[in-house]
Amino acid sequence: MQSDIDQSAENEALKARIAELEAKIEKLERLADSDTLTPLPNRRFFFRAVERAIAQRGRHGTPAAVLFIDVDGLKHINDAHGHGVGDQALIHTAWVLREKIRSSDVVARIGGDEYGVLLEYADEAGAHEKASALEAAVAGSPLHGRIALTASIGVTALEPGDTPETALARADSSMYDAKRRRG
Structure with missing residues (x-):
């Protein structure tokens, strides 16, 4: 029983980490498409x-x-x-x-x-x-x-x-x- 709980917690932690990494990737993509001076795309x-x-x-x-x-x-x-x-x-x-x-x-x-x-x-x-x-x-x-x-x-x-x-x-x-x- 303990292993099912551990597995579930590990899955939740992995899902949270994946969501965090996806947010970072999205931010990097926005930065890569943005002009550094103006509020416009590049x-x-x-x-x-x-x-x-x-x-x-x-x-x-x-x-x-x-x-x-x-x-x-x-x-x-x-x-x-x-x-x-x-x-x-x-x-x-x-x-x-x-x-x-x-x-x-x-x-x-x-x-x-x-x-x-x-x-x-x-x-x-x-x-x-x-x-x-x-x-x-x-x-x-x-x-x-x-x-x-x-x-x-x-x-x-x-x-x-x-x-x-x-x-x-x-x-x-x-x-x-x-x-x-x-x-």
């Missing part, structure tokens, strides 16, 4: 989301688009106000972008002063409209009410055969075209 998470959207496009023809966003003049902000203010500009921009997209879309910091947005169920025309709205939202929300922020945004629709890298490269090229048009 490039790793973004690429997986784009992969899923590409698969949806391939299976069902579901449209989606990728935006590549570059915060203009971050070096100037860092030089004029310090890197702490530059970090605040990145956090502020992340907040503005997150507030202006649908909950079904994904915004992520993909590096430095660059963000990616995955617009699910959006064609290229709709993505261009959203890009214009996001540019206006960033420009209309100065940091601390006094430091002007702007962003250049490139747009591409997902195409059959895309990879996250090819889609982001097209959107990046489109972003540089947008910067050149601005002067």
